[in-house]
Amino acid sequence: MSIFDSAAFENHEGVHAVFDEMTGLRSIIAIHSTARGPAAGGCRMWPYETDDAALTDALKLSRAMSYKNAMADIPLGGGKAVIIGDSRTDKTPALFEAFGRAVEGLGGQYWTAEDVGVSVADMVHARRQTRYVAGLEGHPAASGDPSPVTAEGVFRGVRLCVERAYGRDLKGVTVAIQGVGHVGANLAEKLAAAGAHLIITDVNEAALAQVAARTGATIVPPAAIFDVEAEVFAPCALGGAVNADSLARLTGRVVAGGANNQLATPQIGRLLFDKGMLYAPDYVINGGGIINVAAEIAAIEAGTAFDPDWVEARLDRLMITLGEVLDRSLAEKRPTHEVADEMAKARIAGAQAARKAA
Ligand code: NAD
Numbered sequence: 450m451s452i453f454d455s456a457a458f459e460n461h462e463g464v465h466a467v468f469d470e471m472t473g474l475r476s477i478i479a480i481h482s483t484a485r486g487p488a489a490g491g492c493r494m495w496p497y498e499t500d501d502a503a504l505t506d507a508l509k510l511s512r513a514m515s516y517k518n519a520m521a522d523i524p525l526g527g528g529k530a531v532i533i534g535d536s537r538t539d540k541t542p543a544l545f546e547a548f549g550r551a552v553e554g555l556g557g558q559y560w561t562a563e564d565v566g567v568s569v570a571d572m573v574h575a576r577r578q579t580r581y582v583a584g585l586e587g588h589p590a591a592s593g594d595p596s597p598v599t600a601e602g603v604f605r606g607v608r609l610c611v612e613r614a615y616g617r618d619l620k621g622v623t624v625a626i627q628g629v630g631h632v633g634a635n636l637a638e639k640l641a642a643a644g645a646h647l648i649i650t651d652v653n654e655a656a657l658a659q660v661a662a663r664t665g666a667t668i669v670p671p672a673a674i675f676d677v678e679a680e681v682f683a684p685c686a687l688g689g690a691v692n693a694d695s696l697a698r699l700t701g702r703v704v705a706g707g708a709n710n711q712l713a714t715p716q717i718g719r720l721l722f723d724k725g726m727l728y729a730p731d732y733v734i735n736g737g738g739i740i741n742v743a744a745e746i747a748a749i750e751a752g753t754a755f756d757p758d759w760v761e762a763r764l765d766r767l768m769i770t771l772g773e774v775l776d777r778s779l780a781e782k783r784p785t786h787e788v789a790d791e792m793a794k795a796r797i798a799g800a801q802a803a804r805k806a807a
Contacts, residue, residue: 457508462488464508465555469547473539474532476548477503479511480559481527484800487557488528489583489739489746490514491564492548492572494536507531513709513732514739516793519800521736522766523743526797528559536566542574549578557581560746583745590748590755595738598760600635602737603707605768606729607640607681613775614702614727615680620644625679625701627671628686629653629660632707632735636685637664650674651686675699684708684731691717696724705729712786722784730789733771737764 452458462483467476480488490511497503507529515527532548534540552561552575562584563572569585576582585591611622623646626633630651637647637660647666650673651657657668669677675698682699684690688710691699696717704711704726711731712718721728740763748755774792778785 452504455505455508457505457512459508459512461508461511463558464504465551467548467551469544469551472541472544472547473534474544474547474551475500475503475534476530476532476551477507478530478551478555478559479504479507479528480555481508481511481515482797482801483526483558484797484804485519485526486524487560487581487746488514488526489518489560489562489742490527490529491562491584492530492532492567492575493564494532494534494540494566494571496535497531497533500533503531503533515797516790517732517736517739518743519793519796520730520733520767520770520789521740521743521763522770522796523740523763525560525739525743525746529564530559530561532567540571545571545574546578549575549582552581553579555581562742580749583742583749590745590753592741592745592755594631595741596631597635598741598764599707599735599738600632600639602740602764602767603632603636603683603685603705603734604639604643605764606734606771607636607683607703607705608643609768609771610703610705610727610729610775611681618643621646622681623648623677623679623701624681624683625674625677626650626666626683626685627674627690627706628684628708629656630685633683633685634660636683636707637666641665648674648677648679681705684711689713691721691728693717693720696720699726701726703727703729705734706731707735709735715786718784718786722778727775728785729771730774730786732793733767733774733789736767740764740767 463480465478510529641664675695680701681703683706692713
């Protein structure tokens, strides 16, 4: 595959293939845009079957980070790294040190962090070779687990969508949550405290029992979550939760949750819109976590401590942006995900133009 012709390339500023003979590291670091600031996005370790698959994943994830960071209005661009390998068998400290050297070689154009298959402990090794690592613990700028902040943003987003779709607050509204992990469990507690009824599912029965005990939620098996009577469906597990099959079964008017890549295809977003349902674009509503990380990066750069007020102000602004997406979708009769993509591209292009003019 030619990189420049690949559908996922989409004007990336840089794509770096990294190989380290001593450790066997094979990594791709994709930098979609630094127009709004240094590119930031986690590092994923995955046993990709082909190099092309790794490249495509890195490119898609990196562009998605540009869009997410632009909509969260944080001074960061979008990037992502993938390490080709099995996280259960192929990890060594030296491998992550080699990855850290590669990040350092980019001179601060890219900030890395944990993602699927990569832990805080792995990133401690990378940090020995580069300062451009976020998400570590035990220093004044550290931001800690981003999940509660992600959940807070999703909670406020659900509240906003219910106001728009049903003209009411959350009291007595039923929310079906798919996945009660880090984000879903926090979201469930906030919704329960606001008086919502919860129906929850997960493949992890222990997690389900714990959340049900804390919130009074009703538990259903994973396959049944699309069929329950609920005003809101909140995907908080894996991607692709909204597909042709689930869309036909959902009963409510709102889809709003924390998972990434909720729409199986962009066409599903159009079908959802045509059904009169309201979809909170995933990378907008779940931007709380990256806002938290951005506060850490800003504090490291400035040599100051983590500032929770900065995070709160950005969360407020995120909800204003989500409201703008919903308003424009209604006014322009276009699906919310198309409106959000357009707004994200415009924000990035605006920053590019400002950079050129400077
Ligand atoms: P997690 O792994 O803690 O939770 C995911 C939960 O989904 C787990 O409990 C898992 O058992 C469950 N699950 C998996 N497959 C399922 C299925 N088929 N049916 C029902 N449940 C299933 O992950 P998380 O950190 O809570 O993230 C959840 C989603 O939110 C992911 O898509 C993630 O990419 C996205 N996200 C997370 C953050 C964050 O701050 N953690 C930020 C932005 C986006």
